[in-house]
Amino acid sequence: MFWIVRILSILAVVGLCFGIQAFALSQTLVAPRLFALTGLYVTLAVSLNLINGITGQFSIGHAAFYQIGAVVAGFLSVRFFADQPLAGPVWLMAMGVVGGLAASLAGLAVGLPSLRLRGDYLAIVTLGFGEIIRIIVLNTDAVGASYGLNVKPKLQFIWMIWLLAALCIAVSRNLLKTVWGLAFLGVREDEIASNAMGVNVTKIKVMAFILGSAFAGAAGAMLAHYEGFINPSMFSMDLSFIVLTMVVLGGSGSITGSVLAAIALFLLPEFLRSAPPVTGSALVAGALSTAVSVAALRWVTHHVHGETRRKVLAYGAGLAGSVTLFLLLRLLLGNVPSLAGISFEASKLRMVIFAATLIILMMLRPQGVFAHHEFSWKWVGRLFGRTNAGVKA
């Protein structure tokens, strides 16, 4: 029974991944790439969540693991792909494993010094590590140095990218469902107490680094083969910070949060790139209604308690109200002559909007959108009014 369910669910996930690919490919020219990159960001965020959110080891060098995977796999493909018998997908899978292994070795190297460091100090070490890797690659001619590496052949399988993301999510979820996961959480909550309870804190921390970096490395291998080109500037510190932002914004420790924040934060600037120009009236209306909605949502946070359903309804009402306000204001301000001449290109404002979104969300929910909660069907049931008398008792 167990194995039947397990095999069926694996098949379902694989099917879903092919579904995503089919959908992506049926889109316009630029869309498939966004689907692929979103999958990679999901993998990065969920794997960093393993280190940062679940085990509590503040790492901001995740781009380095991503880069190691990309460079190692890319290099091997350039050298050996033509002279070997494996088909594209099999080779890519093998490269994912190799990239993952290479990155996890690096994870081990970072994990070991981290045994003595906590919080800010560890963050500095991982930051330094990330830069070291980038600069080593930048100065190594064998992997293209500052020019980068043309990875041939391009192996573009969106399904495999999403399968990797699914694997990463499944592994994190599985871990948290067992007593092993509790040991990881214990290290995050209180190292001294965990140690006194016989948990080998050292081992747990190193395992977290190995696991998290392995997934980032595998994602790097996928990236190299999808893009067909890698360059050290693709793995700058910014990338580490964006992925870290995804984890924190989604709610440190929450897998659901990491997944959704990765999708949202990656796609937001991408969509703003092609958004219509922002008129003066829309800008003023947007700023005003955002301010009002922040105030309203803060009020909801402090004053509406009790059932999930009530809270979600209150938040929904707050958001809907501010959207209405935005539309109304834009209509009213449309006739103001001094605003009429102003127009901004959305693509230029996109990073401002991105940053403002982050600030507002962190003001409203410092613990992250999902805090430490996970998606569950029980929660959905409660939302749609299924009785929760049993839960309360």
Added chain:
Amino acid sequence: MKGPILQVQNATIKFGGLTAVNDVSFELAQGDLFGLIGPNGAGKTTCFNLITGVYRPTTGSIMFRNDSIAGLSPNRIAQKGIARTFQNIRLFSVLSAAENVMIGCFLRHKVGINSALAYLPPAIKETSRMRREALELLDLMDLADVANSRACDLPYGKQRRLEIARAMATQPELLLLDEPAAGMNPQESDELMRTVRRLRDDFRKTVLLIEHDMKFVMNLCERIVVLDAGKEIAAGPPEAIRNNPRVIEAYLGEAV
């Protein structure tokens, strides 16, 4: 077999110029209810930290079942069978009471992490077995009703008992309790006394405890060591300690 389970011999630890514990020796037999008392700053908690491996003694030895444990890491010592609670409660605050106790069970898990990552039957079974054990222990400590509450949401007295439950989950032979009755009302501390006695009588644990509540210590412990300013000033059964002039002096000051 009755014999010394823990021998602390001439243990000394210096932090720079400060000698926190100075030439302290005592011996616990299997099944002892042993008290460690003394005024604030006497070095009681430092003694616990020496026994549990947080610090390594500058000189002296610590033997557990005739095995030197000085200098081992805390998790190794816990695996050998010494568990402790903390003076300033150190629970895993956002985890539930049951999960806290399950982490105590973790050192006995036999299934590798790969099985957990793939969520295979051995890991699932191990997890549910440990959950059952945790619930039994919560029941023992009278915490069954709060098994699913977050540890930080529990009232103070329950947090103290949860710490004992978590320490018991490691199935230790020697249990170190650091001020278990601190902050409890008289009724709670009476109940705690009965529970600790049960841990010895029914579960054959040896208990070493630090406590400031003299009534608690005098009623519960069968032997007591008194520390003052890092030095051992008295040792013996409660009656002898109660009337020992040096102990009275340490606590109340010199008679005028």
